[in-house]
Structures are given as C-alpha cells and as structure tokens.
Amino acid sequence: MEALDDEIGLESLMTTRHEKTLSQAILERRATPSFDGAEIAPEDLRQIVAAGLAAPSAFNLQPWRFVVVQGEEQKKRLRAAAFNQGKVEEASAVIVACGDEDGWRKDLDQMILQGVEGGMPEGYAAQARNIVPNYLSHFSRDEMHGWLNKNVMIATTHMMLMAEAMGYDTAPMEGFEQEKVREALRLPLSYWVVALLAVGHLKGPDKFFGGRFEIGHTVFGEEFGKPLK
C-alpha cells in the first residue's frame, strides 16, 4: 500500500482479524429491523468506510461523498428526515451516502494525477481529460442523478458487506426526504442523497428472509428470454 492509500485508510483492509467469508456475508446479511445502539469502535468504522472508498467508479472519479452520523442529536434529526424510521436513531452509525454533481469538475485533475502515479498511460490520461467533460457536462440533472446512484451504491454495498463480514448488522434505506436530509446535514447544493446505511448490532429478532425469485425470472443467457446454461 502506498502513502496515499494510507491516508484514506485502505491499509485497514489488510486486517488479520477473523472475518466472515464473502459468501457467508452475502448469505447471512439481512436488512436489520432494530439496533441495540452500542457505540462502534472508530477503527471498525474506518475499516467499513475504507471498503467503500476502495470500490470501483466510472473513470475512477469517485463522485461519492459520505456523512457518518453518530451523535444522538444528529441521529434524531436524521430520523425525522427519514419518515421517523426508528433504526436511524438506534443504529451505532448511519452512513449517509451522497453523490456530488460537481465532483468530477473538481476531481478530474486529481484523478488523472493519481492515475499517472499508479501507471496510467499518458494516452489514457489525455483521453480522460477530453472524454470526461464531453460525457458528463451534457448530462441533464436526472442523468447526473442516475450516474451518481450507480457509483454511490457500489461503494455503499462495499461498506454494507464489509460491515457484515466484520460481524456488524446493517440496514440500507431509501426511505428519506431529500431536502430534509440535506438540511439536517447542511449539505452543499451539489450533493444528491442516494441512500442511508445504518450500521450496528441487531436488537431483538432478525427480519424474516423474504426469499428471492427463481433465477429464470431475473437472469438470461445470451439474450432476453433464454435461460442461463
């Protein structure tokens, strides 16, 4: 790991502690209905966050921004912005996953600089300098939100599975009011709130397993309608 990675905490992913395997984490994760509210160790939170920051993103532009809410008063405010969902206040931490509509404008140079340091070919860098503004500056607001949703949810999913692997429980949420969350967190106007991710430990019984559709309903091989072999 290089110095830059150390700054954002990627080194915390090189842990020697026992974690669930990825398959276990995927199978055992449930959308947690209620949390016990116990504090989360700062180093655990760093590891969860670092897993998100390690996610892939379009052109490596990392347009995500996360606000981690742990304070009691702030959790109350956030709960009020999230249709009064109790788990927002009960969770040890709520990671508010946002995208910055203007992130690419500010970060393009930095992305290229870091890329070049890591071995990005100059031809690729030159192309990115052209293609990124050409592509993104024409986006409508809705298209930009769609693009942010894609990128931010991958990072949020990394965090969710890392938390599960470490023995925490999580709850992803879309039940919130955009403007109210912005106000509670004093977010800049260019921020778009994508999801809330509550992290902590389950209190009481876990949620039922709702099952999944059989594979032929949602997965095709080669073209629509053909079964995956």
Ligand SMILES: Cc1cc2nc3c(=O)[nH]c(=O)nc-3n(C[C@H](O)[C@H](O)[C@H](O)COP(=O)(O)O)c2cc1C
């Ligand atoms: C994008 C997204 C938004 C969600 N929003 C909420 C929410 O606001 N409140 C809630 O109780 N559950 C929410 N959920 C949890 C889903 O209801 C849950 O994942 C689904 O029922 C499947 O259950 P499981 O995650 O336990 O397998 C959300 C899940 C996702 C992925």
